[in-house]
Amino acid sequence: xxxxxxxxxxxxxxxxxxxxxxxxxxxxxxxxxxxxxxxxxxxxxxxxxxxxxxxxxxxxxxxxxxxxxxxxxxxxxxxxxxxxxxxxxxxxxxxxxxxxxxxxxxxxxxxxxxxxxxxxxxxxxxxxxxxxxxxxxxxxxxxxxxxxxxxxxxxxxxxxxxxxxxxxxxxxxxxxxxxxxxxxxxxxxxxxxxxxxxxxxxxxxxxxxxxxxxxxxxxxxxxxxxxxxxxxxxxxxxxxxxxxxxxxxxxxxxxxxxxxxxxxxxxxx
Amino acid sequence: xxxxxxxxxxxxxxxxxxxxxxxxxxxxxxxxxxxxxxxxxxxxxxxxxxxxxxxxxxxxxxxxxxxxxxxxxxxxxxxxxxxxxxxxxxxxxxxxxxxxxxxxxxxxxxxxxxxxxxxxxxxxxxxxxxxxxxxxxxxxxxxxxxxxxxxxxxxxxxxxxxxxxxxxxxxxxxxxxxxxxxxxxxxxxxxxxxxxxxxxxxxxxxxxxxxxxxxxxxxxxxxxxxxxxxxxxxxxxxxxxxxxxxxxxxxxxxxxxxxxxxxxxxxxxxxxxxxxxxxxxxxxxxxxxxxxxxxxxxxxxxxxxxxxxxxxxxxxxxxxxxxxxxxxxxxxxxxxxxxxxxxxxxxxxxxxxxxxxxxxxxxxxxxxxxxxxxxxxxxxxxxxxxxxxxxxxxxxxxxx
Amino acid sequence: xxxxxxxxxxxxxxxxxxxxxxxxxxxxxxxxxxxxxxxxxxxxxxxxxxxxxxxxxxxxxxxxxxxxxxxxxxxxxxxxxxxxxxxxxxxxxxxxxxxxxxxxxxxxxxxxxxxxxxxxxxxxxxxxxxxxxxxxxxxxxxxxxxxxxxxxxxxxxxxxxxxxxxxxxxxxxxxxxxxxxxxxxxxxxxxxxxxxxxxxxxxxxxxxxxxxxxxxxxxxxxxxxxxxxxxxxxxxxxxxxxxxxxxxxxxxxxxxxxxxxxxxxxxxxxxxxxxxxxxxxxxxxxxxxxxxxxxxxxxxxxxxx
Numbered sequence: 001x002x003x004x005x006x007x008x009x010x011x012x013x014x015x016x017x018x019x020x021x022x023x024x025x026x027x028x029x030x031x032x033x034x035x036x037x038x039x040x041x042x043x044x045x046x047x048x049x050x051x052x053x054x055x056x057x058x059x060x061x062x063x064x065x066x067x068x069x070x071x072x073x074x075x076x077x078x079x080x081x082x083x084x085x086x087x088x089x090x091x092x093x094x095x096x097x098x099x100x101x102x103x104x105x106x107x108x109x110x111x112x113x114x115x116x117x118x119x120x121x122x123x124x125x126x127x128x129x130x131x132x133x134x135x136x137x138x139x140x141x142x143x144x145x146x147x148x149x150x151x152x153x154x155x156x157x158x159x160x161x162x163x164x165x166x167x168x169x170x171x172x173x174x175x176x177x178x179x180x181x182x183x184x185x186x187x188x189x190x191x192x193x194x195x196x197x198x199x200x201x202x203x204x205x206x207x208x209x210x211x212x213x214x215x216x217x218x219x220x221x222x223x224x225x226x227x228x229x230x231x232x233x234x235x236x237x238x239x240x241x242x243x244x245x246x247x248x249x250x251x252x253x254x255x256x257x258x259x260x261x262x263x264x265x266x267x268x269x
Numbered sequence: 270x271x272x273x274x275x276x277x278x279x280x281x282x283x284x285x286x287x288x289x290x291x292x293x294x295x296x297x298x299x300x301x302x303x304x305x306x307x308x309x310x311x312x313x314x315x316x317x318x319x320x321x322x323x324x325x326x327x328x329x330x331x332x333x334x335x336x337x338x339x340x341x342x343x344x345x346x347x348x349x350x351x352x353x354x355x356x357x358x359x360x361x362x363x364x365x366x367x368x369x370x371x372x373x374x375x376x377x378x379x380x381x382x383x384x385x386x387x388x389x390x391x392x393x394x395x396x397x398x399x400x401x402x403x404x405x406x407x408x409x410x411x412x413x414x415x416x417x418x419x420x421x422x423x424x425x426x427x428x429x430x431x432x433x434x435x436x437x438x439x440x441x442x443x444x445x446x447x448x449x450x451x452x453x454x455x456x457x458x459x460x461x462x463x464x465x466x467x468x469x470x471x472x473x474x475x476x477x478x479x480x481x482x483x484x485x486x487x488x489x490x491x492x493x494x495x496x497x498x499x500x501x502x503x504x505x506x507x508x509x510x511x512x513x514x515x516x517x518x519x520x521x522x523x524x525x526x527x528x529x530x531x532x533x534x535x536x537x538x539x540x541x542x543x544x545x546x547x548x549x550x551x552x553x554x555x556x557x558x559x560x561x562x563x564x565x566x567x568x569x570x571x572x573x574x575x576x577x578x579x580x581x582x583x584x585x586x587x588x589x590x591x592x593x594x595x596x597x598x599x600x601x602x603x604x605x606x607x608x609x610x611x612x613x614x615x616x617x618x619x620x621x622x623x624x625x626x627x628x629x630x631x632x633x634x635x636x637x638x639x640x641x642x643x644x645x646x647x648x649x650x651x652x653x654x655x656x657x658x659x660x661x662x663x664x665x666x667x668x669x
Numbered sequence: 670x671x672x673x674x675x676x677x678x679x680x681x682x683x684x685x686x687x688x689x690x691x692x693x694x695x696x697x698x699x700x701x702x703x704x705x706x707x708x709x710x711x712x713x714x715x716x717x718x719x720x721x722x723x724x725x726x727x728x729x730x731x732x733x734x735x736x737x738x739x740x741x742x743x744x745x746x747x748x749x750x751x752x753x754x755x756x757x758x759x760x761x762x763x764x765x766x767x768x769x770x771x772x773x774x775x776x777x778x779x780x781x782x783x784x785x786x787x788x789x790x791x792x793x794x795x796x797x798x799x800x801x802x803x804x805x806x807x808x809x810x811x812x813x814x815x816x817x818x819x820x821x822x823x824x825x826x827x828x829x830x831x832x833x834x835x836x837x838x839x840x841x842x843x844x845x846x847x848x849x850x851x852x853x854x855x856x857x858x859x860x861x862x863x864x865x866x867x868x869x870x871x872x873x874x875x876x877x878x879x880x881x882x883x884x885x886x887x888x889x890x891x892x893x894x895x896x897x898x899x900x901x902x903x904x905x906x907x908x909x910x911x912x913x914x915x916x917x918x919x920x921x922x923x924x925x926x927x928x929x930x931x932x933x934x935x936x937x938x939x940x941x942x943x944x945x946x947x948x949x950x951x952x953x954x955x956x957x958x959x960x961x962x963x964x965x966x967x968x969x970x971x972x973x974x
Contacts, residue, residue, distance in 0.1 A: 025810035095694035114911025121712030
């Protein structure tokens with residue numbers, strides 16, 4: 001099999017360089033979170049921890065307010081999308097019903113539609129209905145585009161779930177509600193958590209759809225977009241870097257513990 | 270010659286001083302092997318014995334750490350897999366799922382730019398009686414059909430050497446028998462050299478003219494199936510090919526044609542011609558189906574050996590025969606197969622019995638019992654076989 | 670994280686048909702489906718309606734009334750056809766570049782590092798790491814790295830690899846570069862998922878059947894990784910075609926690099942020309958759906974969801 005690679009070391013070296021390339025803007029953002037910058041954060045003026053220690057000081061806390069809005073929107077739309085999406089996923093795998101193809105198409109289309117179309121469409125709808133754009137419209141929009149991703153993620157998990165487990169639960173005198181609470185839900189939990197994380201990440205980083213439906217409300221990405229022309233304060237880099245590190249820690253911990261579990265199981269087997 | 274034309278007949282395969290090390294372990298310590306052209310050769314051994322590694326080395330899918338590989342006298346050690354006049358029927362069949370059966374079979378011909386690839390592929394499919402399924406995709410075939418396509422895909426190239434990597438492992442018993450027969454027919458028809466790797470002793474014995482039993486990267490014994498069964502050279506061969514009752518004791522007497530061995534106080538006679546060692550401590554053995562059970566001590570007879578009395582500890586009826594376990598004090602447990610000539614088992618559990626066998630049926634091993642006496646207690650046989658079977662199942666499970 | 674979701678798009682289809690019919694199914698489906706009808710389908714309909722609106726007779730700017738002005742489409746196509754063409758051209762180029770960039774990387778992670786699962790998963794984390802940092806900030810970081818005053822550009826100019834008056838930002842190059850970079854993970858992940866499941870025994874069989882490494886790659890590896898290639902190119906092409914951040918003047922774009930997304934945004938949010946924005950959106954969506962349909966049909970992988 002080594003023979004099939006492009007040469008023993010060419011591929012590993014390329015891959016290392018490729019990953020390094022992917023890291024460049026991340027490293028840049030991280031480094032410039034320590035820049036002792038003034039209004040804009042373009043040239044390096046010296047190292048400081050000041051921005052990390054006083055994140056909210058700049059512009060009367062505008063960065064932090066935007067960040068808080070993003071967290072709130074992310075949390076609420078994640079809960080909504082995960083609930084609705086999980087229900088659909090279970091129905092898709094476990095039940096037979098009419099309009100199955102139509103349902104699948106309805107779930108696939110939002111993922112195949114460019115965000116700018118989703119954003120403009122919702123905005124046109126809110127406009128024609130006279131709905132004022134605020135936090136609520138952002139949450140409604142985010143929930144909409146997260147549902148399909150939740151369905152796809154949870155569906156894979158439901159499909160991998162042996163229906164005999166639920167049947168065994170019923171056989172052992174479990175009512176439908178008990179079977180769901182004690183068997184189905186715990187087994188689906190990893191998939192649901194993954195879907196929730198994905199949904200939060202999508203919502204938190206979304207700009208395009210938000211831009212069309214936010215009115216005067218500022219989210220973290222929107223704050224960056226607005227500030228881009230006049231310069232982004234280093235505090236934005238601080239928040240982005242902190243989020244990055246947090247996400248990385250969560251994911252790496254999950255991967256390492258999964259690997260450790262696999263190893264333990266291999267030893268037992 | 271390699272990729273140019275068809276081989277018109279099988280070629281010799283010669284392995285010279287082959288060694289293969291992987292990081293952390295040695296798969297093959299030192300292997301010398303000659304397989305003559307046109308033979309059906311089986312490498313038989315438990316999983317992890319190095320047989321599959323040997324096959325992959327011949328195919329060119331692994332490079333040996335040391336040693337040379339010659340096909341038809343030509344050194345192919347440095348040739349890549351696609352340059353060697355060798356084809357493999359893979360254990361998993363490895364039929365390309367994105368191609369039809371016909372495209373699969375024609376694949377090798379097209380790579381070698383052989384004219385009439387399609388016609389030749391059809392011809393090969395006719396040979397395995399699957400031409401009517403040529404347009405199907407592999408997933409639409411049953412296991413047995415896939416196996417035959419894999420075979421057609423290999424033999425259509427007329428390789429000098431055809432490698433079979435446990436190709437029958439995934440089939441059920443009936444299909445297996447059918448395929449074994451078919452393989453044998455095809456070999457007789459096209460006259461290729463076959464190298465067959467398997468852990469199934471029955472498969473090896475029914476199909477191959479020559480069987481090499483491999484263990485821990487070494488060949489323990491090589492010869493015709495009858496020879497290996499009748500005159501195993503080592504305890505491993507004696508137990509891996511069928512079951513054996515083995516006893517160890519000093520040689521206490523000798524004539525011009527036979528030796529007498531003291532086994533738990535009884536003198537057991539083995540023909541010299543059937544024993545590899547003639548002096549000192551030796552391990553001798555006899556196959557379970559060669560034993561007879563008696564309720565009374567049989568009259569002394571120079572043509573048979575007698576052990577006993579022992580007690581029947583287990584009787585299992587298997588249809589054709591009945592397997593008895595007989596515990597003989599000082600010896601351990603003997604396995605005895607009795608053909609069911611009358612209805613049902615003739616002895617019951619707890620019966621006192623004597624065990625006899627014809628002197629001509631015993632054999633003496635080449636192993637030095639002084640080195641490893643412990644292993645040759647008779648009833649470790651079944652345990653070690655069970656352990657082997659369990660290890661096989663585990664690897665199978667892991668692969669699946 | 671996450672983007673495991675795309676990974677699972679290529680998961681083996683579970684063909685066991687669900688057995689039960691039950692009113693429970695309706696209860697489970699209805700809320701979510703209703704939600705999508707209200708906030709996805711209905712908006713598409715109002716987008717179509719908006720695209721046909723005419724300016725109100727007595728209204729201010731941004732006041733429109735329902736009509737059936739098909740001419741809106743003719744007008745926007747006449748006015749914006751360079752943007753439309755540019756969008757698809759940029760998106761296509763970025764998709765091809767991302768595929769060329771990602772395939773070897775995905776092969777290495779999915780095939781070569783199989784024996785070291787921990788290394789494999791850590792490399793995957795690095796592939797999706799860009800998702801953990803704001804899309805806008807990483808694009809801005811590239812803007813700074815490629816800007817005229819940057820170390821990179823001054824060095825390139827010093828060694829005469831770049832003309833003294835040349836720019837990297839604000840050009841087609843930087844926009845395509847940004848699109849490629851930003852959507853690489855969308856390409857790499859599905860490729861990884863199929864390559865990770867690629868049965869190497871097929872490659873050995875190809876090798877055994879006289880195919881050289883190059884032939885094995887073309888005849889076996891590529892066809893077997895087709896589902897990943899299709900999923901990856903779609904997941905890259907669709908968002909790239911509709912993107913307006915990379916091409917925005919405040920990011921990597923310039924006056925001559927505006928894409929359809931920029932025009933939609935400007936018409937909707939700045940010029941308040943809703944019918945034009947809506948018509949452009951419908952055009953974008955239609956073209957993408959046609960491309961997706963044809964592409965998926967021709968490549969024979971229809972199990973994307």
